[in-house]
Amino acid sequence: MSKRLIMIHDENKCIGCQACNIACRSENGTPDEVTRLQVRVEGPFGDAPNLHFKYNRVSCQQCEDAPCVKVCPTGAAYVGEDGLVSIKAEKCVGCMYCVAACPYKVRFMNPETKVADKCNFCKETRLAKGELPACVTACPTDALIFGDANDPSSEVVKILNTKPSYQDKTHLGTKPRLYRIPTKRGGSSHEQYLGRYGAI
Numbered sequence: 001m002s003k004r005l006i007m008i009h010d011e012n013k014c015i016g017c018q019a020c021n022i023a024c025r026s027e028n029g030t031p032d033e034v035t036r037l038q039v040r041v042e043g044p045f046g047d048a049p050n051l052h053f054k055y056n057r058v059s060c061q062q063c064e065d066a067p068c069v070k071v072c073p074t075g076a077a078y079v080g081e082d083g084l085v086s087i088k089a090e091k092c093v094g095c096m097y098c099v100a101a102c103p104y105k106v107r108f109m110n111p112e113t114k115v116a117d118k119c120n121f122c123k124e125t126r127l128a129k130g131e132l133p134a135c136v137t138a139c140p141t142d143a144l145i146f147g148d149a150n151d152p153s154s155e156v157v158k159i160l161n162t163k164p165s166y167q168d169k170t171h172l173g174t175k176p177r178l179y180r181i182p183t184k185r186g187g188s189s190h191e192q193y194l195g196r197y198g199a200i
């Protein structure tokens, strides 16, 4: 059976330190003006003195039914044999159709290469060498877990079988491969709340 690579962001373990963001920028040489990854700090929620924040990972969801791939007129946005949504730089004409089509607003034009860009699970720089994505390795609290959802013995499967999880905007039919373990302390951004319940 082929692999189904997924990532989990555990909102209970995340402390919003941005180590993942910094590691991603370093790994991928991302120009200052753009980013493949953000951890947005939302809140505070609750009542003083028991305030808390929620940490929202914003990055490509590696959709299994990806709108960016459907609209690309040249085949530059494509799904590889590994199932990951990737980009053939030589085919990108910079039309930005894919940027407009991404419902998660995580796709952008790289101002240096003039090619569409986004998180690719560190496919070429890390996965090809049998290494974990840079953000996963850099996380000091193990809030990011990466693996094969088709392998019953994988950590990601064990986590999804034992903890509640959600994905963003599932009503769109995009089948995101970024899963989230919701914070037990509550708190949700307006957009996430609406997205989760199908309002946007």
Ligand code: SF4
Pocket: 059, 060, 061, 062, 063, 066, 067, 068, 069, 085, 101, 102, 103, 104, 105, 106, 107, 118, 174
């Ligand atoms: S999140 Fe956006 S860029 Fe990533 S696969 Fe889905 S539509 Fe494409």
Ligand code: SF4
Pocket: 023, 024, 025, 027, 028, 036, 037, 059, 118, 119, 120, 121, 122, 133, 134, 135, 136
């Ligand atoms: S998987 Fe790689 S490209 Fe994607 S956010 Fe993590 S470090 Fe960045």
Ligand code: SF4
Pocket: 013, 014, 015, 016, 017, 018, 019, 020, 021, 039, 055, 138, 139, 140, 141, 142, 143, 144
């Ligand atoms: S490195 Fe881990 S704890 Fe820090 S912001 Fe990223 S996911 Fe959260």
